[in-house]
Amino acid sequence: MTKRTWLLLLVSLLLLHYDYCALAILWTVVPPSTNPHSKVNRDFLFDLEDTVANVQNVQDGRVWFETSSVEIFCPRNLKARSIRLVALESHNSDILMENETSIILSLFRDDWKERMDSTLDIWNRSGNKKVQTADGGDVSFIVTCQKWNSFKFPRLSSTRLCQEMSDVLIQQFGWNRVMNKKTNNITYHFHLLLYESSAILELVAFVAPPKTFLNLPKPGFRRLESFVVAKAANIKTDDVVLDPMCGKGTFLIEAWTHWPTAKIYHGIDISEEQLQDASENCQAAFTTMIHLTLGNACNLQCFPDGTVDK
Numbered sequence: 001m002t003k004r005t006w007l008l009l010l011v012s013l014l015l016l017h018y019d020y021c022a023l024a025i026l027w028t029v030v031p032p033s034t035n036p037h038s039k040v041n042r043d044f045l046f047d048l049e050d051t052v053a054n055v056q057n058v059q060d061g062r063v064w065f066e067t068s069s070v071e072i073f074c075p076r077n078l079k080a081r082s083i084r085l086v087a088l089e090s091h092n093s094d095i096l097m098e099n100e101t102s103i104i105l106s107l108f109r110d111d112w113k114e115r116m117d118s119t120l121d122i123w124n125r126s127g128n129k130k131v132q133t134a135d136g137g138d139v140s141f142i143v144t145c146q147k148w149n150s151f152k153f154p155r156l157s158s159t160r161l162c163q164e165m166s167d168v169l170i171q172q173f174g175w176n177r178v179m180n181k182k183t184n185n186i187t188y189h190f191h192l193l194l195y196e197s198s199a200i201l202e203l204v205a206f207v208a209p210p211k212t213f214l215n216l217p218k219p220g221f222r223r224l225e226s227f228v229v230a231k232a233a234n235i236k237t238d239d240v241v242l243d244p245m246c247g248k249g250t251f252l253i254e255a256w257t258h259w260p261t262a263k264i265y266h267g268i269d270i271s272e273e274q275l276q277d278a279s280e281n282c283q284a285a286f287t288t289m290i291h292l293t294l295g296n297a298c299n300l301q302c303f304p305d306g307t308v309d310k
Helices: 003-023 039-052 100-107 112-125 158-173 223-232 250-258 272-284
Strands: 024-030 055-059 062-068 082-090 140-147 188-195 198-207 240-243 264-269 290-294
Touching (some): 024 112, 039 055, 039 062, 082 112, 100 158, 100 198, 112 198, 158 188, 223 250, 250 272, 264 272, 272 290
Parallel strands (some): 240 264
Antiparallel strands (some): 024 082, 055 062, 082 198, 188 198
């Protein structure tokens, strides 16, 4: 191999490394237990490292890990309370963050627009859905804030921080701010996390569904009945599960809640009204792993032999 060939190879490798770094996406995870030293959290961290390998940092209330934006990452397979994308971050201790305005400004560096656009794209590719009109008027958001005990400026107002961050997002994107996070149909939930001399703006990509569906908008079978049926199916990891008469989807939602590592859940029903109710229930349970189809249980040609496990 000639010297010129070696040089070209070295340049190619450097460019490849640069491209990977440019594509790298940073995530944060809220572990399943509030006790950082619990066995369930230790098991969770082991599963996370086995899944994504590139764990960057572990602190009491968060785990940071990194993926490439070209990877297909399905956060719903992790038993976490919440999984978030790091939209913006500031770790510059030279910037004295004495007031709320300086903290917000420290996040908006020269490349903030590119980072935000990339974060929103990954949010969409992670299975989230954005509902909006042509002029973007229906896009809503909320900003919450959390200050850890290690934050160097504890007297700063969380309310004012949320207000200033919201003002910037409204000015840049024209979104509608929501004040109550219990409001239905919030498009984006941003969370401002402050610790030591750092500030990060997280975009919530996934929130663990409730363990009951008592509050589903269109309840069907009772939870106990659905759980018994789902447990009897003995669902395994990577199974393809079919309910040929799914009705309002309560069995599928219960099964997905307890066995989220199945490959996919399919529901078929002959009634458009029932499928509409099932669709509303799936949205309320924050799941995109259940696919609903209008059809007849007596004609399942869309599922050839050997393509369904349960």
